Amino acid sequence: MPEGRGHHLLAVRNVTKRYGGVSALDDVSAEFRAGEIHAVLGENGAGKSTLMSVLSGFVAPSKGTVELDGHPIPLGRAFECKRIGIEMIHQHFTLVPDFTVAENLALSRLPGLLGASHVAERAAPSLEAAKRLGWELDPIEKVRNLAVGEQQRLEILKALGGDAQVLILDEPTAVLSPEEVDDLFRVMRRLRDEGKIVVLIAHKLAEVLAVADRVTVLRRGKLIATATRDEVDERTLAEWMVGELPTAAVNSPATVAGEGLKASDLRVKGDRKEDAVRGISFEVRRGEILGIGGVDGNGQIELAEAIAEVRALAAGKVTWEGTEGKPRTGYVPQDRQIDGLALGLSVEENLLIAGYRRETLTRGPFLRLKEIHRWAQGLIERFEIRTPSSKEPIASLSGGNQQKVVVSRTLDGEPELLVVVNPTRGLDIRATSYVHGKIREARDAGTAVVLFSTDLDELYALSDRRVFMSRGELIDDEGAISVVGGRR
Numbered sequence: 001m002p003e004g005r006g007h008h009l010l011a012v013r014n015v016t017k018r019y020g021g022v023s024a025l026d027d028v029s030a031e032f033r034a035g036e037i038h039a040v041l042g043e044n045g046a047g048k049s050t051l052m053s054v055l056s057g058f059v060a061p062s063k064g065t066v067e068l069d070g071h072p073i074p075l076g077r078a079f080e081c082k083r084i085g086i087e088m089i090h091q092h093f094t095l096v097p098d099f100t101v102a103e104n105l106a107l108s109r110l111p112g113l114l115g116a117s118h119v120a121e122r123a124a125p126s127l128e129a130a131k132r133l134g135w136e137l138d139p140i141e142k143v144r145n146l147a148v149g150e151q152q153r154l155e156i157l158k159a160l161g162g163d164a165q166v167l168i169l170d171e172p173t174a175v176l177s178p179e180e181v182d183d184l185f186r187v188m189r190r191l192r193d194e195g196k197i198v199v200l201i202a203h204k205l206a207e208v209l210a211v212a213d214r215v216t217v218l219r220r221g222k223l224i225a226t227a228t229r230d231e232v233d234e235r236t237l238a239e240w241m242v243g244e245l246p247t248a249a250v251n252s253p254a255t256v257a258g259e260g261l262k263a264s265d266l267r268v269k270g271d272r273k274e275d276a277v278r279g280i281s282f283e284v285r286r287g288e289i290l291g292i293g294g295v296d297g298n299g300q301i302e303l304a305e306a307i308a309e310v311r312a313l314a315a316g317k318v319t320w321e322g323t324e325g326k327p328r329t330g331y332v333p334q335d336r337q338i339d340g341l342a343l344g345l346s347v348e349e350n351l352l353i354a355g356y357r358r359e360t361l362t363r364g365p366f367l368r369l370k371e372i373h374r375w376a377q378g379l380i381e382r383f384e385i386r387t388p389s390s391k392e393p394i395a396s397l398s399g400g401n402q403q404k405v406v407v408s409r410t411l412d413g414e415p416e417l418l419v420v421v422n423p424t425r426g427l428d429i430r431a432t433s434y435v436h437g438k439i440r441e442a443r444d445a446g447t448a449v450v451l452f453s454t455d456l457d458e459l460y461a462l463s464d465r466r467v468f469m470s471r472g473e474l475i476d477d478e479g480a481i482s483v484v485g486g487r488r
């Protein structure tokens with residue numbers, strides 16, 4: 001039996017969290033034990049993030065308590081929770097890119113001046129943890145030069161340096177390559193065996209079954225079940241999550257064909273003026289989905305932005321149907337929080353913002369408000385965007401539901417060229433299968449689709465043809481996937 005088991009118990013007792021009329025959590029009770037990896041599952045908007053935020057003190061519940069070893073934790077006080085050893089590893093990293101590894105590690109400890117000797121002293125516990133886990137990082141490397149997987153390691157090391165007893169990971173595998181996922185799971189098991197409480201939010205059932213000791217499923221704010229790994233399979237979990245079984249989508253071959261986008265010798269600079277895309281040529285025909293795979297950070301984003309015309313080309317040429325003419329382009333960017341959404345505006349305004357439906361929704365300089373409302377309502381229903389109303393601020397939607405807003409308005413614009421980057425990141429099984437279906441529909445109607453995805457399952461399920469990117473270049477040998485990657 002792992003040492004420390006039974007020593008620490010994080011217990012949620014009858015927790016309810018209401019936002020206006022919505023119960024994000026409804027009388028939820030659950031126990032997270034030392035020496036276990038506990039996965040929390042649920043559809044988009046089920047309440048997973050809210051539960052994690054309650055556990056880590058970022059959100060105070062409307063009712064109920066959380067206890068660590070029988071002592072109530074300070075509710076809604078993240079800093080206090082950190083002090084007693086509860087650490088949340090967020091999906092959006094909280095690192096300072098221009099600081100070194102050691103400086104970032106030092107910063108996470110008590111605030112104060114960062115003299116060179118203090119940095120070394122404060123970073124030491126995290127660097128020791130790094131050594132123990134086989135995650136050696138160069139302390140003087142700038143964080144902006146680290147690959148995404150390394151940045152995540154740094155986030156975890158920050159938490160361990162603070163002597164975390166409870167580690168909460170919010171969808172930690174979303175940004176990782178298969179090898180990095182295996183390595184993260186190795187470390188999670190090791191931390192579990194050291195007696196820590198490890199909690200994770202996850203969407204991929206296969207991953208959950210691979211790593212979790214126990215699983216808790218939420219649906220619409222309610223706890224549906226907690227079970228041990230051996231008591232469940234993918235089918236049961238899926239049923240618990242959605243209340244029914246989703247039907248698997250089948251990939252039908254493309255029907256419409258025609259000349260589409262042709263890119264010749266594209267070169268694109270990254271944000272730091274580095275050569276992010278180094279001479280790439282490819283073609284994607286109308287009625288075809290071209291998948292571009294590879295580990296994050298190998299120039300995919302810069303290439304996607306260049307094709308979608310939101311980043312300038314340094315060199316090279318793009319033609320559409322053999323001419324210099326521009327296609328009607330739909331773009332689903334990588335980071336919805338930064339590029340996709342105006343967080344201060346409502347759901348409806350965010351649907352409208354991309355301007356895809358300008359002809360029907362405006363009259364001269366005026367907005368046709370009733371039309372807009374009806375149209376927005378239609379998208380909300382079809383894409384099952386979970387929101388109390390279309391007037392709700394977008395910031396109050398769950399992550400997956402925000403992603404649905406971006407995807408739905410883009411697909412609704414009936415693009416001739418569709419550029420999507422990880423279109424289903426953060427979406428649950430049902431939403432993923434719906435979005436895949438809509439992308440195939442667009443393809444079947446003659447759209448040329450360029451799918452950038454770091455998710456191999458998605459890449460193989462959706463694309464008609466595949467290439468991979470490594471260090472700014474295309475490689476078409478699929479066997480090369482395991483060697484793709486590393487630093488920029």
Ligand SMILES: Nc1ncnc2c1ncn2[C@@H]1O[C@H](COP(=O)(O)OP(=O)(O)OP(=O)(O)O)[C@@H](O)[C@H]1O
Binds near residue numbers: 022024048049387
């Ligand atoms: N700050 C907020 N204001 C209003 N409503 C909110 C707020 N935060 C969450 N909600 C609502 O609470 C519900 C649960 O959201 P939560 O983010 O916990 O879901 P989730 O399971 O993490 O979903 P996802 O998989 O999409 O990230 C959703 O209906 C969401 O709209």
